[in-house]
Amino acid sequence: MLDNLQLLFVFAPVMNVQMILDGIFIGAVFALAAYGLALVWGVMNVKNLAQGDFVIMGGYLAFSLFNMGVGPIAALPIVAAVMFGFGWICYLLIIKRVIDNDMFVSLLATFGLSLFLQQVMNLIYGPEVQTIDSKFPILTMFDSFVTVPMAKVVSLLLAAGFAAIIIIFMKKSRTGQAIRATAQDARAARVLGINTDRIYAFTFSLNAAICGVAGVLVSIIWVLQPFYGIVYSLRTFAIVTAAGLGNLPAVIGVSFALGWVEQYAGIIMGAEWQIAAAVMVLIGVLVWRQIQLRRQRQVVR
Amino acid sequence: MxxxxxxxxxxxxxxxxxxxxxxxxxxxxxxxxxxxxxxxxxxxxxxxxxxxxxxxxxxxxxxxxxxxxxxxxxxxxxxxxxxxxxxxxxxxxxxxxxxxxxxxxxxxxxxxxxxxxxxxxxxxxxxxxxxxxxxxxxxxxxxxxxxxxxxxxxTSEYYLAPVLDIMADKAKAMGKNPADLRISMAFENDGFSLDVRAGVVEKAKEYGMKIVIDDKLPADLSDMSATLTKTKALKPDILLVSGHSKGAATAARQIEEMKIDVPLIAYTHCEAAKVQEKFPKSAQGVMCPTQWLxxxxxxxxxxxxxxxxxxxxxxxxxxxxxxxxxxxxxxxxxxxxxxxxxxxxxxxxxxxxxxxxxxxxxxxxxxxxFAPEGNNIAKPMFYRQIQADASYKPIITHEDMVYPRKASY
Structure with missing residues (x-):
C-alpha cells in the first residue's frame, strides 16, 4: 500500500491525471443512474433494487442494435424510448400494486424484478461477457502515458447532454412541474387536478429511460454480463444516500467523488477494494448522518 | 415432504x-x-x-x-x-x-x-x-x-506458471538474468484463479522474479483500469491475467484502450472470451494456455x-x-x-x-x-500465441515465441 502511494505521488504523479479523468468518465455514468433512482425514490418513495438491471438491460439493447448495424450514438434515443415503454409496463404490472404498501413490499417487488431481468437476459444473451467495439479512436497524452478513449469522451458528452435535457424538462415543462408537485405533496397535487397515477407511471418510465441511456454508455466503455446489474444498483444507492433526494447538483458531485474514490481505492489498496470502497462510502455516510441527526432526534410521546 | x-x-x-x-x-x-x-x-x-x-x-x-x-x-x-x-x-x-x-x-x-x-x-x-x-x-x-x-x-497451477519457464529461457537466450524479470498480475478472487496464481507465485520464487503488482479482482468487477494504470507506471516485463472469460474480455478491452505495451501478456480463457475476434489489436502476441490442441x-x-x-x-x-x-x-x-x-x-x-x-x-x-491424488500427470498444458494474421501458433520452446509482442495500436 505504501509503495502504491509512493508510486502515485512520487514516481509517476502523471498517473493522477489518468485517475481523475477515469473518475470523471465513470462518475458521469453513475450520475445518470443515480439521478433516476433519486427521482423514483423522491417522487414515489419506491426504492428500486432493479436499477442496475435496468442499466444492464439498456446496455444489452444497445448491443442488439449494434449487431443489427446501429451505432451506439444512434441507438441512444431508441434504447431510451424502448426502456421508457418497458418502465411503463413494469409500473402497470408491479409498481402500481405495491406503491401504497410499506417500504419492504416495494423492496421485495423490485428485488424480484431484478432477479427476473437477470435470468431473462441470461436466457437471451447467455452468461458470456459481451462488448461493443464502437471504433472510436484513442487519444494519448504525456508521451502516451495517459490514454483517453474517445468512446469515454463521447459518453461523457452524451451523459451531460441527456442530463441537461432532463433538468430543463423537470424545470420548465408542465409534466416536470407536476412531477415536482407530486413529490412535494401527492395529496395536494391530486386536489389541484394532477393525475398522480399517471405522474407515477411517467416518473418510473423516465427512470427506466435514464437507466437505459446509462446502459448504452456502459456498453460503450465497459463490458456487459447479465449478472453485473447489482454493482450498479449498489453504487446508485450509495450515491443517493450520500447526496439526498431531489438534489441534482449533489447527486452529480457525489457521483464524480465516488468515481474517484473507486479509482484511488483500486490503485492504493488493490483492485479487490474497488467496489468495496463504494460500500464503505455508503456506511461512512450513514454513520455520519446518524451523528449529524442526533441532535434533532426526539422521543415520540 | x-x-x-x-x-x-x-x-x-x-x-x-x-x-x-x-x-x-x-x-x-x-x-x-x-x-x-x-x-x-x-x-x-x-x-x-x-x-x-x-x-x-x-x-x-x-x-x-x-x-x-x-x-x-x-x-x-x-x-x-x-x-x-x-x-x-x-x-x-x-x-x-x-x-x-x-x-x-x-x-x-x-x-x-x-x-x-x-x-x-x-x-x-x-x-x-x-x-x-x-x-x-x-x-x-x-x-x-x-x-x-x-x-x-x-491442473490449475499449469495454466500460467509455465509461461514463466518459457520467458526465463527467453531471457537466458537474450543474455539476461531471469531474476531481473518483473511481473504484474491480476487474478479473480475465486478458487480456480487463486490456484492459478499460487502456481505463478511459486514459479516466480523459483526464478527469483519480482512480482510488482499482485491484484485480486472481485467477481463482478468490469473495470480493471486501476491495475493497468499501475502496470503502465511500473513497466513490468510480464503481465498475467486470469478471471475466466469475463476477466479475459475486460482485460483485452482495457489493454487495448490504455495501449498497454508490456512485452509479454498472457491470460487464460482467450478462446472462450473471443479476444482475437473482438480485440484484434491488443490480442496480437498474447499467450493463451489451452488444455488441448x-x-x-x-x-x-x-x-x-x-x-x-x-x-x-x-x-x-x-x-x-x-x-x-x-x-x-x-x-x-x-x-x-x-x-x-x-x-x-x-x-x-x-x-x-x-x-x-x-x-x-x-x-x-x-x-x-493418474497421480495417486487423481489428477492427470501425463498431459502437459499447451500454449499458443495469437499471431498478426489472427491465427494461434503453438509455442513449444521460447524460440517459437514472438518477443517482445508487437501490438498494432
Missing part, C-alpha cells in the same frame, strides 16, 4: 443393496451401463455445461457404434443420465446424491467447473462411486485425499487423432465452428471409463476404481495417467 421420502427411500435402497449383494450390484440394466452426471444446463455456467454434455454424448455414440464396452465376454452399451444443476453447487451435490441413491448410478462423470466439482466430489466419495471428471482443474481438488475421483485435464499428434482407436476428432465432432454438431477444449476433454473422460471397465473386466465399483487408478493410455486428447 418430498425430501423426507427421498431420504427414506434412499436409505431403504442402500440397506437392500447392502443386504442382498454386499454392495457389488452395479447399475447395469440389460446390456446398458448407466453413467450419471449433474451438469450446468441453465444458469451462468450453461454455455460450458452444454459444451461438456456434447463431448460426453459424442463419445458415448462413438463407443456404442463401434461395439460398445466389452466386459466378461459380453458387449455393453453406454448411456448417461443427466440432471441440470442450475449452476448452483448445493443443487449439484443434491442431484449427485439423487443419482446415486435413487437412480442407483454407480459411475459418475464430472460436472462443469471447479466450483461444481468441489460440491460433487464429497458425495461420490462418501458413496465410494468412481467419478471421472473433465472440467474441474483447481489444484485444491486433489489435495483432499479423494480416492474415487479422477481428472483427465491438467486440435492438431495434437496423439491418437486412439476410437477417434483417431485430435484433428480427426475435431472434424468428426464438427460433422456431428455443425453449429460449432471452433470446438472448445472443454468438449474434447469431456469425450476423453468417457473413453477413460470405457477403458477402465474393460481392464477391470467387472462392474464391481472398487475393481473399476482400481482399474481407473492404473490408467495409462493415449487418447486424441493426450496421454492420460
Amino acid at each position: 418430498y425430501k423426507k421420502y427421498s431420504i427414506a427411500f434412499g436409505a431403504a435402497l442402500a440397506v437392500s443393496v447392502a443386504g442382498v449383494s454386499g454392495g457389488a450390484m452395479a447399475k447395469v440394466e440389460g446390456d446398458t451401463i448407466i453413467l450419471g452426471s449433474a451438469l450446468s444446463l441453465t444458469g451462468k455456467y450453461s454455455t460450458n455445461g452444454f459444451h461438456t454434455q456434447k463431448g460426453y454424448d459424442f463419445a458415448v455414440d462413438r463407443i456404442n457404434s463401434m461395439g460398445g464396452v466389452k466386459v466378461g465376454g459380453k458387449s455393453y452399451k453406454l448411456a448417461i443420465t443427466y440432471y441440470d444443476d442450475e449452476s448452483t453447487p448445493s443443487r449439484a451435490s443434491q442431484l449427485t446424491e439423487r443419482l446415486i441413491q435413487q437412480d442407483g448410478v454407480e459411475y459418475m462423470l464430472g460436472p462443469y467447473s471447479t466450483t461444481m466439482t468441489k460440491a460433487v466430489a464429497p458425495v461420490t466419495e462418501k458413496f465410494k462411486v468412481p467419478m471421472v471428471e473433465a472440467e474441474g482443474a483447481s489444484r485444491s481438488l486433489f489435495t483432499q485425499g479423494y480416492r474415487y475421483m479422477f481428472a483427465v485435464l491438467s 486440435s492438431n495434437l499428434p496423439k491418437k486412439d482407436d476410437y477417434f483417431g487423432d485430435a484433428a480427426k476428432w475435431n472434424a468428426d465432432f464438427k460433422r456431428a454438431y455443425p453449429e460449432y465452428k471452433v470446438v472448445p477444449y472443454q468438449t474434447a476433454q469431456a469425450s476423453a473422460a468417457v473413453l477413460v471409463f470405457k477403458d477402465a471397465f474393460e481392464r477391470a473386466n467387472s462392474f464391481d465399483r472398487d475393481k473399476v476404481r482400481d482399474a481407473l487408478a492404473a490408467t495409462d493410455m493415449e487418447t486424441f486428447y493426450g496421454d492420460i495417467k
Whole structure:
C-alpha cells in the first residue's frame, strides 16, 4: 500500500491525471443512474433494487442494435424510448400494486424484478461477457502515458447532454412541474387536478429511460454480463444516500467523488477494494448522518 | 415432504443393496451401463455445461457404434443420465446424491467447473462411486485425499506458471538474468484463479522474479483500469491475467484502450472470451494456455487423432465452428471409463476404481495417467500465441515465441 502511494505521488504523479479523468468518465455514468433512482425514490418513495438491471438491460439493447448495424450514438434515443415503454409496463404490472404498501413490499417487488431481468437476459444473451467495439479512436497524452478513449469522451458528452435535457424538462415543462408537485405533496397535487397515477407511471418510465441511456454508455466503455446489474444498483444507492433526494447538483458531485474514490481505492489498496470502497462510502455516510441527526432526534410521546 | 421420502427411500435402497449383494450390484440394466452426471444446463455456467454434455454424448455414440464396452465376454452399451444443476453447487451435490441413491448410478462423470466439482466430489466419495471428471482443474481438488475421483485435464497451477519457464529461457537466450524479470498480475478472487496464481507465485520464487503488482479482482468487477494504470507506471516485463472469460474480455478491452505495451501478456480463457475476434489489436502476441490442441499428434482407436476428432465432432454438431477444449476433454473422460471397465473386466465399483487408478493410455486428447491424488500427470498444458494474421501458433520452446509482442495500436 505504501509503495502504491509512493508510486502515485512520487514516481509517476502523471498517473493522477489518468485517475481523475477515469473518475470523471465513470462518475458521469453513475450520475445518470443515480439521478433516476433519486427521482423514483423522491417522487414515489419506491426504492428500486432493479436499477442496475435496468442499466444492464439498456446496455444489452444497445448491443442488439449494434449487431443489427446501429451505432451506439444512434441507438441512444431508441434504447431510451424502448426502456421508457418497458418502465411503463413494469409500473402497470408491479409498481402500481405495491406503491401504497410499506417500504419492504416495494423492496421485495423490485428485488424480484431484478432477479427476473437477470435470468431473462441470461436466457437471451447467455452468461458470456459481451462488448461493443464502437471504433472510436484513442487519444494519448504525456508521451502516451495517459490514454483517453474517445468512446469515454463521447459518453461523457452524451451523459451531460441527456442530463441537461432532463433538468430543463423537470424545470420548465408542465409534466416536470407536476412531477415536482407530486413529490412535494401527492395529496395536494391530486386536489389541484394532477393525475398522480399517471405522474407515477411517467416518473418510473423516465427512470427506466435514464437507466437505459446509462446502459448504452456502459456498453460503450465497459463490458456487459447479465449478472453485473447489482454493482450498479449498489453504487446508485450509495450515491443517493450520500447526496439526498431531489438534489441534482449533489447527486452529480457525489457521483464524480465516488468515481474517484473507486479509482484511488483500486490503485492504493488493490483492485479487490474497488467496489468495496463504494460500500464503505455508503456506511461512512450513514454513520455520519446518524451523528449529524442526533441532535434533532426526539422521543415520540 | 418430498425430501423426507427421498431420504427414506434412499436409505431403504442402500440397506437392500447392502443386504442382498454386499454392495457389488452395479447399475447395469440389460446390456446398458448407466453413467450419471449433474451438469450446468441453465444458469451462468450453461454455455460450458452444454459444451461438456456434447463431448460426453459424442463419445458415448462413438463407443456404442463401434461395439460398445466389452466386459466378461459380453458387449455393453453406454448411456448417461443427466440432471441440470442450475449452476448452483448445493443443487449439484443434491442431484449427485439423487443419482446415486435413487437412480442407483454407480459411475459418475464430472460436472462443469471447479466450483461444481468441489460440491460433487464429497458425495461420490462418501458413496465410494468412481467419478471421472473433465472440467474441474483447481489444484485444491486433489489435495483432499479423494480416492474415487479422477481428472483427465491438467491442473490449475499449469495454466500460467509455465509461461514463466518459457520467458526465463527467453531471457537466458537474450543474455539476461531471469531474476531481473518483473511481473504484474491480476487474478479473480475465486478458487480456480487463486490456484492459478499460487502456481505463478511459486514459479516466480523459483526464478527469483519480482512480482510488482499482485491484484485480486472481485467477481463482478468490469473495470480493471486501476491495475493497468499501475502496470503502465511500473513497466513490468510480464503481465498475467486470469478471471475466466469475463476477466479475459475486460482485460483485452482495457489493454487495448490504455495501449498497454508490456512485452509479454498472457491470460487464460482467450478462446472462450473471443479476444482475437473482438480485440484484434491488443490480442496480437498474447499467450493463451489451452488444455488441448486440435492438431495434437496423439491418437486412439476410437477417434483417431485430435484433428480427426475435431472434424468428426464438427460433422456431428455443425453449429460449432471452433470446438472448445472443454468438449474434447469431456469425450476423453468417457473413453477413460470405457477403458477402465474393460481392464477391470467387472462392474464391481472398487475393481473399476482400481482399474481407473492404473490408467495409462493415449487418447486424441493426450496421454492420460493418474497421480495417486487423481489428477492427470501425463498431459502437459499447451500454449499458443495469437499471431498478426489472427491465427494461434503453438509455442513449444521460447524460440517459437514472438518477443517482445508487437501490438498494432
